[in-house]
Amino acid sequence: MFQKILIANRGEIALRVLRAARELGIKTVAVHSTADAEAMHVRLADESVCIGPPASRDSYLNIHQIVAACEITGADAIHPGYGFLSENAKFAEILEAHDITFIGPRAQHIRIMGDKIEAKKTAKRLGIPVVPGSEGAVTEESEALKIAAEIGYPVIVKAAAGGGGRGMKVARSEEEMRVALGTARSEAGAAFGDDAVYIEKYLSKPRHIEIQVMGDGEGQAIHLGERDCSLQRRHQKVWEEAFSPALNASERQRIGEICSKAVADLGYSGAGTIEFLYEDGEFYFIEMNTRLQVEHPVTEAITGIDLVHEQIRIASGGGLSVRQQDVSFEGHAIECRINAEDPRTFTPSPGTVTHFHTPGGLGIRVDSAVYSGYKIPPYYDSLIGKLIVHGRNRVECMMRLRRALDEFVVDGINTTLPLFRELVGNIDIANGDYDIHWLEKHLAAKG
Template sequence: MFEKVLIANRGEIAIRVVRACWELGIKTVAVYSEADRKSLHVSLADEAYCIGEAPAIKSYLNMEAILNVAEKAGVDAIHPGYGFLAENAKFAREVVKRGFTWIGPHPDAIEAMGSKINAKKIMQKAGVPTIPGSDGAVENVDEAIEIAEQIGFPVAVKASAGGGGIGISIAHNKEELMEVIESARTLAKNAFGDPTIFIEKYLDNPRHIEIQILADKYGNIVHLGERECSIQRRRQKLIEEAPSPIIDEEMREIMGEAAKKGAKAIDYDSVGTMEFLYQDGKFYFLEMNTRIQVEHTVTEQITGIDLVKAMIKVADGEKLTLKQDDIEFRGHAIQCRINAEDPLNDFVPSPGKIRLYRSPGGPGVRIDSGAHGGVEIPPYYDSLIAKLITYGRDREEAIARMRRALKEYVIIGVKTNIPLHRAIMEEEDFIKGNLSTHYIEKHKSVLMPKVKKYVAETVDMYKVLSDKVFERKKEVVAAVSGLSMYISEIMKDYKGE
């Protein structure tokens, strides 16, 4: 087993990897930007090194700085977490070239899935269902119109190098498509450095279902069931749960086998996720994430498998002992992403200092976070504060525990989406499992009045707490003043005055 691992990431995922390493008897090395100097992952790791200024391009995306620390600290391996350099094949190759072990899939697998066009071709060849659309890159407007008329409007124009829902534009007719093509190409170039775009049929009411994959370096592979990730804002996931309320055992096996086929097609050898769109009883390949997912927690809860430790063990060359028949799914888990953002203002990020932080607890509650009172949520990175996970014997109990946990959760100083999560947990369609990727926009009229109510409650709580703090400060000042006078009298006696 590795003796020392460098974690090329920050926040809750860095903390998660530190804890997994400690349980495996591995020492850890953290890296941090100037903005994260006081972050929890820095103080938890056995060693920590500053790698640059706050902007990610000068720190967490600075490959040379990270590799220099790895050499200086004498690590055996590098774990990239998710985001930043986690799916950068160039970085993975450089890690291996420098003599370290890359805790992730081999670079060729990352590269194969890095282009959505290439990934789609590989999946088609492997027999995995894909969404009807262009066979490759779309070069001009005329070609785009021809393809769109063949498959039918509406269509989605996507960046080949995109990910996480970024770089997607929707056209409902020929005129909109003509407007979208060039702007989509520009967006792709600016966001990903690659202007390549392609077209697919736009599914108007899909669910986002993903399958967790675990594979070793010897060709052994298992799937760990599905996750429902349909509730999103700005095409970014907001709530995830496992299992999905709509996928039955038969469909789970069909989708799981398709995911395994896709992973085998690129000789996948780590923890990864096959993402699908699901509509009208059919599923279609969307993309593959070749790293640990933010939402891996809910799969851990229902399978009892520590995915981060499994990822490390596979990278170290251990062979999977699990067989597909060994995987059991028990209970239900839900994860709410707690972000510093304003749900009443189109989810605009809300960086700043957390003045008061009180996390929930009790049966079936898990929190992955590095947040605490006094911590600064910087404007340079993702707005994630914490991942709140609840587990129950069934979906009803998991929802009940999430309602209770959200009500307990207090974060004062920055705006958060906790009020929105509370509203969703009470909404009828969510309770029934009637979900789609358009859930938020379709339910705004029902959700937002409750969000406003819960925001107002938070403001009232802040006022009460502020008053209490002010009164406490006055008491402390009075006590300190009295103590000073007492000490002054003692000193007079001591000096014989």
């Protein structure tokens, strides 16, 4: 087991990893920008190192400074959390060259799954169902029009190196396809430095279903069920739950077995999430995230398995602590992402939190690094906390969520708490009757 782990992240995920390490008896090192000097993970870590000014590129994305912090403190492993350097293959390779363990998959797997085109080819080879589309990058308009005609409109043009909805355009006709191709390539080049795009069939009312997997890097792997992440705004997840209201037990078992076998065959190490669009009983591969997900507590709630413990155990050479037959699922869980944003305009709302009170009681978990008096800086993602609720079934979970949202108090800044208080009372949400377009249509209808 590791002696000391450096946490190359900030906010609630840094605190989450710190707590897991402490439970395992491992000392921790917090790195931080000058803007995060008073952050909770900095206060609680055994050691802390300032790695630069507020801008992410000069601090949390500064590989040289992070490696230097490891050498100064004697940390023998790094946990990257999510975001920042968590899916940076070069970072993983540099750590290996410095004899520092990266708590995550091998660089080659990060690189494969980070390229959307290569990821799709790999998924297809491993037996994972994929969306009909181009085999690789499309550069010529004539080729794009031919592929779109073969697939059938509507289609979607996506950036090969993209994410977060950038470089992504829908075309419902040949005329729209001509415009979409040029726009998507331009956006992709500007956002990612790579204008390669590919084409897929556009599904009109899909769910977003993801499967949590864990591999030991030696050919053993398990799945931990699915999460439904269909409630999204601008391709960003807002509300996640397990199990999905749309799946039955046989579908759950089928796609779980497909994913765990694929991960085992790949020789994948650590935590990963295989994401799908689901429509009319069929799953279509989107991507694989080679890291811990923001919504991982939902899976922890229904399985009782600490995913960060598993990550650390696997990275240290201890392998998986459970076999597939040991995994059992209990109840239902929902996570709401609480952002420091205006609940109507979604404009970021940095500032000082004057009062912070979290809900409690059976089945309630709050992952947050915020405290009363904390100054939320304007430089980073607006996520300030996650409310995770677990119940014996979905009805109980929704009742408990409604109560927990009413208890949650954050004063001094705007947050998205009012949005969730509205959603929990909506009849479509209560019935589990929603798809990936539902939330944006709902918000548009409100004006």
